[in-house]
Amino acid sequence: MITTVRKHLVDFCGERISVEIDKDGSKYTKFALLSEPCPQECAPPQLFTRENLIVLDSVHSGTGRTSGNDITVNVIEPVLRRLHARYQVVKSQNSKSVAEFGNQLDPTQSYTILFVSGDTSVSEFFNGVGAGVPSPRSSLTILPIAMGTGNALANSLNLNCPVEAFASFLRGELVTAEFPLYRAILPDGETSVVFFIVLSLGFHANLLHAAENEKYKSMGVERFQEASGDILQNYKLQEQITLDKQGVAGSYAYFALVNVPNLEASYIPSPQSDPFKHELHLLAYSSSLNRKQLLERIMAGYKNRRxxxxTADPYTTYKRISEGFEIKLQNKQEGPNDPAFELCLDGQLYNLLQYKSDQHQEELTIQVELIDSALGSFDILVMGKH
Structure with missing residues (x-):
């Protein structure tokens, strides 16, 4: 069922600019720009002070773009032109183009980047940013415009609606803060991945894999709920994990290190998490739970509030971690692509069997580092609402 709403965007030079939005479930189907005389004259929006404004549009994010729901073409570009803003639009061409763009940034310049995308594109970008530490450091400020599937970052920053996020940017209503980042070094000791949302093994990582099945591709965020039944019925969900220095050891069906409260707009599995704080929260459910008990705990995220x-019990581990540590995985391998070795980092999947330093290695170690808000030549900042 299609629902239609109208959102005020910005007032400028006697004109009130709004957007009509059509939505089918969790999927946006139309953005249409509207204008009418403004009841009062307003000051120019804040973006005129921003240099190197870039709109990075990951055109395949979420369920993709159509002529109706292309928010960059239908809303963002026309408004920026009308406001006489200087900007650049970059559209992704393939799975590597976002990372390649990150690597091409001038380290002597500061940037503000609007990510019209989901979480994966932001992750690809950060993992493409080149090395180098000039003095003084440049700043790289990001604003997520939620056009992906889960949109964990945007939802956790209270930027659920892409039009409202763009409107708040134009009106100068957002706060800007340091963006906590983390690095996972895989068992080969060479592969390093920056993440900022979640590191997971077990149910959550397997769910990301299952949701990529073609039968779920046309769905929005609903595909995760559909795919979860497959995981509960067909996956072993017994991750043998130890965290050094943290007093954590056991067999877990669900194991996640989370930096944000929301993994979806209405799903809050880690209510104590805060994307503005330099800390992770470990959320783990024991494999001793039967599948009904496990599902009840996982689904409780739809009832949680920030x-x-x-509630602590012998089957639930929930704790704050604010220092580096190692994850030791001691699973017994069953087959060449055993899903028990699937690791999720911000929506990207890595089968750890492909990252062994030694093919006879039985214990696999993932090092997790807190790298604050510095990446390559840039200080990373994020815009959002508290």
């Missing part, structure tokens, strides 16, 4: 305390 700031809630999770």
């Amino acid at each position: 700031g809630d305390e999770l």
Whole structure:
């Protein structure tokens, strides 16, 4: 069922600019720009002070773009032109183009980048940013415009609606803060991945894999709920994990290190997480739970509210971690692509069997580092709402 709403965008030079939005479930189907005389004259929007403004549009994110729901073409570009803003639009061409763009940035310049995308594109970008530490450092400020599937980052920054996020940017209503980043070094000791949302093994990582099945591709965020039944029925969900220095060891069906409260707009598995704080929260459910008990705990995320305390019990581990540590995985391998070795980092999947330093290695170690808000030549900042 299609729902239609109208959102005020910005007032400028006697004109009130709004957007009509059509939505089918979680999927946006239309963005249409509207204008009418403004009841009062308003000051110019804040973006005129921003240099190197870039709109990075990952055109295949979410369910992709159509002529109706192309928010960059239908809303962002016309408004920026009308406001006489200087900007550049970059559209992704393939899975590597976002990372390649990140690597091409001038380290002596500062940038503001609007990510019209989901979480994966932001991750690809950060992992493409080149090395180098000039002095003084440049700043790289990001704003997520939620056009992906889960949109964990945007939802956790209270930027659920892409039009409202763009409107808040134009009106100068957003706060800008340091963006906590983390690095996972895989068992080969060479592969290093920057992440900022979630590192997971077990149910969550397997769910990301299952949701890539063609039968779920046309769905929005609903595909995760559909795919979860497949995981509960067909996956072993017994991750043998130890965290050094953290007093954590056991067999887990669900194991996630989370930096954000929301993994979807209405799904809050880690209510104590805060994307503005330099800390991760470990959320783990024991494999001793039967599948009904496990599902009840996982689905509780749809009832949680930010700031809630999770009820502690012998089958649930929930704790704050604010220092580096190692994850030791001691699974027994069953087949060449055993899903028990699937690692999710911000929506990107890595089968750890492909990252062994030694093919006879039985214990696999993932090093996790807190790297604050510095990446390559840039200080990374994020815009959002508290």
